Amino acid sequence: MTREIPDIVIGRLPIYLRELIRLAEDEGKINTSSHELGKRLGISSAQIRKDLSHFGEFGKQGTGYHINYLVTQLREILQLSQEWHVAVVGAGYLGHALAHYHGFEHRGFRISWIFDSDPEKIGQQMDQLVVLDVANLEKVIAENNVKVAIIVVPASHAQEITDRLVAVGVRSILSYAPIHLAVPAGVEISYSDPVIQLQRMTYYL
């Protein structure tokens, strides 16, 4: 995949997709416009048209976008037509919350495995999953050709787990550990740290 399209554009596509699905499923709409979508998302309609123009011509002057068609196209662009099986590493409170979160369904992902190193957690049931021994991480990842993982281990273990995941083929990592992680080229990493997000906002208080 080339990097000709800016990362920031790619980053907005899932937000458009989420709002389009909402328009269709929750509000029963068939068509929308860049104007309507932009107003709902606080993004200019010109920005939305420009972002989508990287990938083709999805709307018509006057009638706007056919929502289901645009949803299908965005899912294809983001490679969400298939369902990605996701490994979660760490079965603490947050891993537990992720295992029980049903927001992944129908959005392209399924949490299929959860790992921990704590003997008291291994074998425990979490929603539909049983906590696996992290000693078997490489085996499970390799056998199932897993490409996507979520890290919810303490900062002190996050780099080691990242290295192990990458070594057996994981290419997309979402990390909740409050630490910057080093990954080789070709591996995407994304972070979620509530404190970083809160600190950015207190500047404006």
Place this chain on the structure above:
Amino acid sequence: MTREIPDIVIGRLPIYLRELIRLAEDEGKINTSSHELGKRLGISSAQIRKDLSHFGEFGKQGTGYHINYLVTQLREILQLSQEWHVAVVGAGYLGHALAHYHGFEHRGFRISWIFDSDPEKIGQQMDQLVVLDVANLEKVIAENNVKVAIIVVPASHAQEITDRLVAVGVRSILSYAPIHLAVPAGVEISYSDPVIQLQRMTYYL
């Protein structure tokens, strides 16, 4: 607070701060350089110098930055010298995880209240907190002059809770609900949706 400094610059300051604290506390370092910091964060040293130059002159040619001094300055800029008391709305799995998360301490925040509407959850103990009735949300927020809140309610309730928080003075909201929320000018909102983050990455797979 003026918007003269780009949001994206403000967004990087907490990341610098986190890494500086790591260098000092975990590795015992006294000084660092924009080069070292940049290498660890995958950000160019020129970018770091440019970002920091918005706020003053923190380093010296040759000796670089004195870490403790820069940490103190960044904390002041981000208004983290005080501790912000945070209200969490929603005591589901994720609210539970947040209540037990000790990563807020020493980073400027303390989860001081957690609310829910479920009679079975109200009164329940979560780490140091007792789940409060969301009917008392406005009273608690107003009496304690709370400015910062975290929303972990279902998408269907997130806008209503946002409106209620904003009406009684909350100005910084971190939302885990998978929905775009409308807030008036002067209120900062930040989102955390693991699916949006994963979807951005599958594009590159």
